[in-house]
Amino acid sequence: MPVHDHPWQENRVSSEVAMSPVKSEFRRIGIVGLGYVGLSLAVAMARKGLEVHGVDVSADVVSALAAGAPHLYEPGVAEILAEEIGNRIHVGSTLPQGDLDAVIICVSTPVDEETGEPVLANLAAAARDVARACTADTLVVIRSTVPIGACREVVLPVLQRAWGRAQLVMAPERTVQGRAMRELAELPQVVGGLDHASRDRGLELFAALGTRLVPVSSLETAELVKLANNCHLDVTYSFGNEIALLTDRLGLDPLEVLHATNTDYPRAPIAKPGYVGGGCLSKDPYILMSSARGVGRTLGLIGAARALNEELPVHVADRVVDLMREAEIKTLLVLGWAYKGTPPTDDIRGTPIAAMTAAFSQAGLRVLGHDPLVRPQTIRDLGGEPVDMAAGFAQADAVLVITDHPEYRALDVGALLKDSEVRLVFDSWRVLDADPIVGSGIRYCGLGYAAEVGA
Known part of the structure; x- marks a missing residue:
């Protein structure tokens, strides 16, 4: 049986955005959740010159990171953290109030062991924390893996109730543990937005990583x-x-x-x-x-x-x-x-x-x-x-x-x-x-x- 390429493969490059260095509006970034996903992203963005404010609900995690000692193993993270903690990386239990350009949510989304249904309590709690600390001018990015529709149905209503409007992006994390730092610099970043304005800001934010960007048409697609x-x-x-x-x-x-x-x-x-x-x-x-x-x-x-x-x-x-x-x-x-x-x-x-x-x-x-x-x-x-x-x-x-x-x-x-x-x-x-x-x-x-x- 002959093998044929999928039709979309011929045109896939046209949907990607190759980013050259540009002057960005983004300076101060919040990251909610400092596990494997959030911590590796925090050190990668700090290395690119952004000021990163990371928060976590675990006092032990915050204490360890504040001392420059990562609580998990990921090659490259410890060295950058030691250099940047207190400089471009700041950690705590709450987000700073009011002046973050973007907040990236990287909390866990487990499934119930009995039913297999996703448990989104962490995602909802993170959205409430962002709504309290930030404003409608803050770009909110979901990095966590979520069910289709969760950004729109779980996160968006919380932000809209607090601010009246919101700028919301889904940019899924796709790195492999043990190669996260390398893959953050190499893997294309998929970005979907609530609207064109949100997506464009999301593309600008992730351009800081210096990799290809793949814009998609909606939160749900991402x-x-x-x-x-x-x-x-x-x-x-x-x-x-x-x-x-x-x-x-x-x-x-x-x-x-x-x-x-x-x-x-x-x-x-x-x-x-x-x-x-x-x-x-x-x-x-x-x-x-x-x-x-x-x-x-x-x-x-x-x-x-x-x-x-x-x-x-x-x-x-x-x-x-x-x-x-x-x-x-x-x-x-x-x-x-x-x-x-x-x-x-x-x-x-x-x-x-x-x-x-x-x-x-x-x-x-x-x-x-x-x-x-x-x-x-x-x-x-x-x-x-x-x-x-x-x-x-x-x-x-x-x-x-x-x-x-x-x-x-x-x-x-x-x-x-x-x-x-x-x-x-x-x-x-x-x-x-x-x-x-x-x-x-x-x-x-x-x-x-x-x-x-x-x-």
Whole structure:
């Protein structure tokens, strides 16, 4: 079957705005919410010469940032924060009154664990805070991921009641943790406005980042862009996971299948099987499905993909428990407690281990935990005993690798296994050197794969 480009691809460049440096009206910017999204944006804008006033509801976050110490890991953030705090970056619990040129809302928008419906209390509270501190001349930008229509239905009424009119923009965040600073300088910024005047001001604001701008026709279009990006990724990743769950039954190697499938084949490559989590992919499908239900549409493909990706860590946990029960062993070392390892992050939102611990606890396993970036107390909170690498291998009789962190790729696993009691290694991403493992008679497994012992 011939492959055709989508018609819009021929003209897509014409809808983008390539911005050269211009004199901007924007000088003082407020950012509400200093998590991964808000903090990385704050330091990026400060580095471009803007005066940034960041606020957060967490006193601990404000205190840490005021001391120049970021509460999260994102390459490049700590260095810029240390240089700019008290200079171009100011943090507090409330916005300064009255004279901000723009305020960017970067608060979390979780989904209810029982219903899957988006919870917009943080967004509404942020809108009220902006309405109290600012004026109708302040451009209000929503950066948070929201259901389609939320900017118009949740934020706009609050601003209009306070000011009589408002300038409102949706400019979705689309960076990846671990590469946020680079991608803020490289990724096109999508900007949709309440009206042309709002959108034009939004384009001028984000021109400060020095990247391409993609204006779209409405708030709702911009809202859907972010959801479409992430739900497409979730669906894409689920296909590789579907193949792995099948090869698990067939006794085949999913990586061999995918390598042969993708090699020099000029079509869309199939993704390597792996866990799909994080603050976006674990919730954005639910947000989009909720929006679709509101207009009488069921998104079956997106729902099935999310269900499959959520099944994967539970499947692995059950598989590990069964293998450990067969071997009559009880101590499991888990490597990787963040939701991903490449690029490295300390973010535990949507982490696979959270879905696994119930099975481990029910089986009576002792769970040791290691992660290069996640704090020991966080590992304890998630049900593990923090250990260093050497102590973990010395005490464990099974190892589960959850993330593909560069540190794990570089392990001298043969040396770590020497004189250890480890009898099982489940290497989810297949990042370890399998030869010394199977050569020592240790059972070696991965997603959809089990090597022959001693092979």
